[in-house]
Amino acid sequence: MEKPAALREAIQAALPEFKTDPDRLRIYVDGGEIEPARGTLSHKTAYTLNLFAQEIAKDKLTRLNIAIIHWLQRNQPDILNPGTNGNKAYTFEAEPLTSDVWDVLIQLKLTENILVRMDDKGRLNIKTKAEPQYDLEDVLGQYAAALGVPNDNQIGG
Secondary structure, eight states: OOHHHHHHHHHHHHOTHHHHSGGGEEEEEEEEEEEEOTTSSOEEEEEEEEEEEEEEEGGGHHHHHHHHHHHHHHHOGGGGSTTGGGGOSOEEEEEESSSSEEEEEEEEEEEEEEEEEEOTTSOEEEEEOOOOOOOOHHHHHHHHHHHTOOOHHHHTO
16 A cells, blocks of 8 residues: 555645654544455455544644645545545544644545566566556645645655
8 A cells, every 4th residue: 555655745745843743643443345356366345544644733623634635636636536435535633632733534445556567587576556647736836836845846755
């Protein structure tokens, strides 16, 4: 699974306090399922990614959501399509610790398509299939700059 680490990196780029103190950003997976492709070793991995952001300043909650949506646009774009998941990209629960500090649990239903091919020497080549990319640079660049969220060039696309 590559997406959990990639999402962590994107959030840490947008909210450096989670890079400085990485223990405040816990990521774990549950509800995992494997959907094998018929007649091949390729498969789809589906799971719920749970992201627990601890002690996040209330004024940073929106930036956290922007960073996640920005990441989803590149790494799980189907989740943002109208009609997918009842028009809900992800769910969350939040607990105020003080009037200005919150703990937030965000749950995203993600998938990764794994391609498995055998080469001419009988070795397995295993690759995670890239998500389809859409030309969002104009929109993302504008919003990223306006809201202080790193653009693709800053967070590694």
